[in-house]
Amino acid sequence: MKIATWNVNSLRVRLPHLLDWLAQEQPDVVGLQELKCTDAQFPFAELAAAGYQAAVNGQKTYNGVALLAREMPQDVTRDLPGFDDAQKRVISGTVCGVRIVNAYVVNGQAVGSEKYEYKLRFLDAFRQLLAAEHAAHTQLVVMGDFNIAPTPDDTHDPAQWEGKILCSEPERAALRAITDLPLADGFDLAPAPEGRFTWWDYRQAGFRRDLGLRIDHLLLSPEAAARLTGWRVDKAPRRLERPSDHAPVIITLE
DNA sequence: ATGGTCGTTATACGA
Numbered sequence: 001m002k003i004a005t006w007n008v009n010s011l012r013v014r015l016p017h018l019l020d021w022l023a024q025e026q027p028d029v030v031g032l033q034e035l036k037c038t039d040a041q042f043p044f045a046e047l048a049a050a051g052y053q054a055a056v057n058g059q060k061t062y063n064g065v066a067l068l069a070r071e072m073p074q075d076v077t078r079d080l081p082g083f084d085d086a087q088k089r090v091i092s093g094t095v096c097g098v099r100i101v102n103a104y105v106v107n108g109q110a111v112g113s114e115k116y117e118y119k120l121r122f123l124d125a126f127r128q129l130l131a132a133e134h135a136a137h138t139q140l141v142v143m144g145d146f147n148i149a150p151t152p153d154d155t156h157d158p159a160q161w162e163g164k165i166l167c168s169e170p171e172r173a174a175l176r177a178i179t180d181l182p183l184a185d186g187f188d189l190a191p192a193p194e195g196r197f198t199w200w201d202y203r204q205a206g207f208r209r210d211l212g213l214r215i216d217h218l219l220l221s222p223e224a225a226a227r228l229t230g231w232r233v234d235k236a237p238r239r240l241e242r243p244s245d246h247a248p249v250i251i252t253l254e
Numbered sequence: 255a256t257g258g259t260c261g262t263t264a265t266a267c268g269a
Contacts, residue, residue: 061268062268244260
């Protein structure tokens with residue numbers, strides 16, 4: 001079973017890349033983030049023609065997430081219960097007996113900002129959702145753009161990044177509170193990959209110079225982790241003309 | 255040199 005996460009940074013702009021990539025990689029489940037489109041604007045027909053059903057939690061201009069699978073995901077839920085938020089960042093569903101949670105975590109802008117406080121509140125509510133999903137489903141995979149680099153090694157330049165947004169200790173502690181549920185980071189379990197970064201800033205020729213961070217993650221319950229055979233970043237779509245600033249991350253389960 | 259580049263029913267703002 002092949003499961004992938006990809007922040008596409010506008011689905012309408014990236015649809016040709018997505019369709020080519022689906023044909024190439026043939027994933028069973030895909031979590032998309034930053035659709036930047038409404039449910040009404042979502043390209044259901046194009047994806048169905050490519051062999052994928054979609055459950056969508058869309059929003060105009062910002063945010064928006066979707067789950068793609070060969071068969072329509074079951075028991076789909078949206079957003080975070082008890083967390084009053086107009087931003088569409090979470091969608092969950094069950095595919096082939098695996099509970100999937102797909103999230104676009106708040107960026108946070110800068111440590112100490114209002115958006116940073118919102119990020120930490122979001123992460124606390126997200127952890128509560130994941131605790132409930134963990135209790136209800138033994139096979140659980142949590143994926144998405146977490147906007148958190150877990151360790152200094154997950155940055156191209158720790159001296160530049162430590163303590164800054166995406167790399168501050170409260171953000172990392174919030175991620176540890178999630179992995180302590182427990183949900184293992186697929187990156188830590190699989191054979192060491194050639195590259196670990198998943199996002200490169202559009203500015204300063206970040207991708208060409210490999211000035212990246214590892215901020216997109218796939219976390220697995222113990223029973224799902226026992227099935228993990230691989231973790232990798234697919235940098236091919238990031239090399240194309242007019243790419244997303246994120247690359248897809250793909251795991252394989254037995 | 256205090257910027258740089260993307261995307262958006264934009265023309266400032268979020269990432």
